[in-house]
Amino acid sequence: MKTPLSAYGAVLEARFRTLLQYRAAAAAGFATQLFWGLIRVAIFTAFYQSGSAAHQPMSLPEVIDYIWLTQAMLMLQPWGVDPDVRNMVRTGTVAYELLRPVDLYWLWFTRTVAQRTAPMLLRAVPMLLVAGLFLGLRPPASPAAALGSLLCTATAVALSSAISTLVLLSLLWTVSGEGISRLMPAASMIFSGILLPLPLFPEWAQPVLQALPFRGLADLPFRVYIGHIPAQELIGVLLHQLLWTAALVWLGRRVLVRGLRAMVVQGG
């Protein structure tokens, strides 16, 4: 099925604009994340002042940068599925989606990109400003780090959208979909570095953490920003993110084909 890219562009723009309207929710989210960040900084500071801080894989200022970047980019994480699509599956209006002259996978992927970026931007901009001015978030380690982390964040959007779309597609199987849509956030929370900066996990866990796709969501962009991953290694980082994105898109498309074959449209 060939569709001009402009169709997806229009969907993206429309969804993006709609989601930008939720400013009160963004303000409340910002306040929550700010408070949460202050608590986390206090906890990590206390740990660093208690144990041997010298031999740690990250210094305390680096961890503090990491925390504020986490708080700013939280909405980028593949948590929560598009409520509209969830309703469509539940009520049966998903049938209309099948009639549209666009590829269903990319249609839902595009919606998800908007879902992941608009709320994130609304919160990230004030958070980076406030944390940068008052709360100890330092600027990127170098111009290369700044550019690199921007690139990595862009690929993180693609990766997060691929994961979210996969979760969305799992909803075509009602019960197991519910499980997947609940477990994926748990996996991404712990394996992306949102809960605890990945370098602080025990050494034996590192190979697993490095192989999984989730670190591309947070850990990699953040550490490129901080300079904890030198700019020379950027290619490897991007490759890790992009390969996983491609794999998950491929998997998502396979799931969609099988899902459509098995789907029974609800309602009459």
Add this chain to the structure above:
Amino acid sequence: MDTLRLYFRYVGISVRAQMQHRASFWMLAISQFLITGTEFVAVWAMFDRFGTLRGWTLPEVGLLYGLIHVAFSLAEGAGRGFDVFADQVRGGEFDRLLLRPRGTAFQVAAQEWQIGRIGRLTQGLLVLLWSASALDIAWTPARVGLAAGAILGGACTFYGLFILQATLAFWSVQSLEVVNTVTYGGVETGSYPLSIYRPWLRGVFTYLVPLACANYFPAHALLGRADPLGSSSLFQWLSPLVGLLFLGVSLHVWQFGVRHYRSTGS
């Protein structure tokens, strides 16, 4: 007595209704167990790396963590009615409650128990039991009573917070998630010793939202530690009662809110 019986009748109906969707229930419970369990993995990983937190060991922090998580899960499960209350105000359904011959707080409280929250409860209990056995504490009846009191005091405080959050809906049906800073934020803060925080944050969780009274202070009595913040032993033993007080105040605020309620109409 009659009120209590009616309450459990309501609750029984809610529980039975949820158990109709058995697969869904198990999914919710297991996923919540895993999601909240990751939080303790993070705590454990930090102790694995740093060994101690200002002189606190992992089992000691586990005690704080277990107490607050169990307390929160109880309040979260039982207080679901208040959690979804804003939608009832928005839809005008609260009017119906006003017509019935029972208190409004009672009806909102009784309408749902979310049993899927058993996931967090189990996780918190496991951490609590592990800590309780790993620690060198003589579990006399008095100490067990204090631990149970701390959990109930904490549950009352969280429950009070849910009531306050719901009360806000009488004035604004806009997003009320700011209260999450002290509920979910309170769980996070309370999972670690209060003494590691700055004075303003300690103040918030001691005087404004007295979660420390259900967690940090009684834990000192249980552990037999001297409190660097200087609380007395008598206060530590009595502090869970503050949770009851907080719940009472919240209910009064609720009554105040009900008197100022204006239906959305529709």
